[in-house]
Amino acid sequence: MAAVCPECDNPILIDDEDVEEGETVQCDECGADLEIVAVDPIELVAVDEPAYDEEDDLTLDDEDEE
Numbered sequence: 363m364a365a366v367c368p369e370c371d372n373p374i375l376i377d378d379e380d381v382e383e384g385e386t387v388q389c390d391e392c393g394a395d396l397e398i399v400a401v402d403p404i405e406l407v408a409v410d411e412p413a414y415d416e417e418d419d420l421t422l423d424d425e426d427e428e
């Protein structure tokens with residue numbers, strides 16, 4: 363069965379006999395990690411990775427200039 367990458371619309375072939383909800387697959391085209399949230403039909407969502415642009419919480423640089 364083919365699903366479509368929500369990030370880049372690339373069709374991704376998934377063997378629906380061999381996957382379960384909650385598994386993740388990776389898009390060959392854009393490299394996004396996609397979680398299988400439903401299998402009938404297959405539905406994919408991009409997994410949020412707090413990797414690079416969510417670093418505000420870690421920032422100690424809290425200088426307000428007034």
Ligand SMILES: [Zn+2]
Pocket residue numbers: 367368369370371372389390391392393394
């Ligand atoms: Zn993709």
